[in-house]
Amino acid sequence: MNIVRPTTAHPPRARTAALVAALLALGAHTTGLAAAQPDSNTWYVRAGAPANGTGTADAPFDSLARVESASRAGDTILVQPATGTLDGGIALKPGQQLRGDGSAVIGASDSAALPRIANTTGNHDGDAVRLASDTEVSNLVITGARRGGIYGADAVDTVITGNDVTNTNQQCADGFLIGPFGLPPTLPLGAAIPALPDFITLNNGWAAIMTDFHDAAGSVRIEGNTVHDTACGDGIDIRAHGSSRIDAEVTGNALRTINLGLAKLSVLALGVQAGDNAVLTGRLTGNSETDIATPATSLLNVTADSEGVFINPLGQAHLDITVSANQFHNGYGNSPPMDSST
Numbered sequence: 001m002n003i004v005r006p007t008t009a010h011p012p013r014a015r016t017a018a019l020v021a022a023l024l025a026l027g028a029h030t031t032g033l034a035a036a037q038p039d040s041n042t043w044y045v046r047a048g049a050p051a052n053g054t055g056t057a058d059a060p061f062d063s064l065a066r067v068e069s070a071s072r073a074g075d076t077i078l079v080q081p082a083t084g085t086l087d088g089g090i091a092l093k094p095g096q097q098l099r100g101d102g103s104a105v106i107g108a109s110d111s112a113a114l115p116r117i118a119n120t121t122g123n124h125d126g127d128a129v130r131l132a133s134d135t136e137v138s139n140l141v142i143t144g145a146r147r148g149g150i151y152g153a154d155a156v157d158t159v160i161t162g163n164d165v166t167n168t169n170q171q172c173a174d175g176f177l178i179g180p181f182g183l184p185p186t187l188p189l190g191a192a193i194p195a196l197p198d199f200i201t202l203n204n205g206w207a208a209i210m211t212d213f214h215d216a217a218g219s220v221r222i223e224g225n226t227v228h229d230t231a232c233g234d235g236i237d238i239r240a241h242g243s244s245r246i247d248a249e250v251t252g253n254a255l256r257t258i259n260l261g262l263a264k265l266s267v268l269a270l271g272v273q274a275g276d277n278a279v280l281t282g283r284l285t286g287n288s289e290t291d292i293a294t295p296a297t298s299l300l301n302v303t304a305d306s307e308g309v310f311i312n313p314l315g316q317a318h319l320d321i322t323v324s325a326n327q328f329h330n331g332y333g334n335s336p337p338m339d340s341s342t
Helices: 010-034 066-068 300-302
Strands: 042-045 076-079 097-100 116-119 135-136 143-145 151-155 158-161 164-166 174-181 200-205 209-213 217-223 226-228 238-239 247-250 254-258 267-276 281-284 288-292 305-313 317-322 327-331 338-342
Touching: 042 066, 042 300, 174 238, 174 267, 200 267, 209 217, 217 238, 226 305, 254 267, 267 281, 267 288, 267 317, 288 305, 305 317, 305 327
Parallel strands: 042 076, 076 097, 097 135, 116 143, 135 158, 143 164, 151 209, 158 217, 164 226, 209 238, 217 247, 226 254, 238 267, 247 281, 254 288, 267 305, 281 317, 288 327
Antiparallel strands: 174 200, 327 338
């Protein structure tokens, strides 16, 4: 006798339907997970954000260190406006864009929520933003740094635009060095003497925005920034040495209240230097420098050798700079106040 045992298995059609339903449910679930992750090319960070943020616009990271660690070359990092400040600095990777989200920071109220960063620590040598090649830094308020506000070493094809940079080089590190110079090879009586060794060097504090080049070839564009109230040192400096080949565009920047700093001899609102066998060409257009080394800010400024624009060729370098539509007002230091326009 045949015994037919009951079974709980679904008929083939029912099993197929159940499998399809399960796959659809799984697909919906995984799609939901993907939507919760940040765009692989854009990351968000905000001062005061919750510590469990994942880098999305709705759940931003809470620190520059976290977004630096998560981001990759070529990504965009957006700093969301806040009343607080992101401290610790950030080192960019090649091709990254670091932007302040929201309205333009230039001219905004100090009490407004703005994309603010700083570096009061020793990270990245005290620089608030460390450049890499092919990077852009824009629309940020940099409110303080132990050394530079924005700095790059052999970081070519970079753009620095629309930033408000202040209170930089709090540790008063040396930056731009001028010279060394020797005494003239003649005496007042006209008797020729052998040239004396170079022995006079003027030291400047580290600039709020500074780019250094030694081996690289490419460009840098610094445009529409406001640099003011430096704690110690220059406003904007560009230096090309070694075998570098650099083209620089410095346009529409406003520099004011640039200060000497302790144990410094010189202060420059805008400095350009080429040495060794470097080739540096550039255009300085529509920039302004106001209240350079004013004693009203610091009594140290009375000893300053101050300059609005300083162009300094050294060694066998080729330096070709065009200055146009420049405005310079109230240069102080160890000379009478000066105004000029170019």
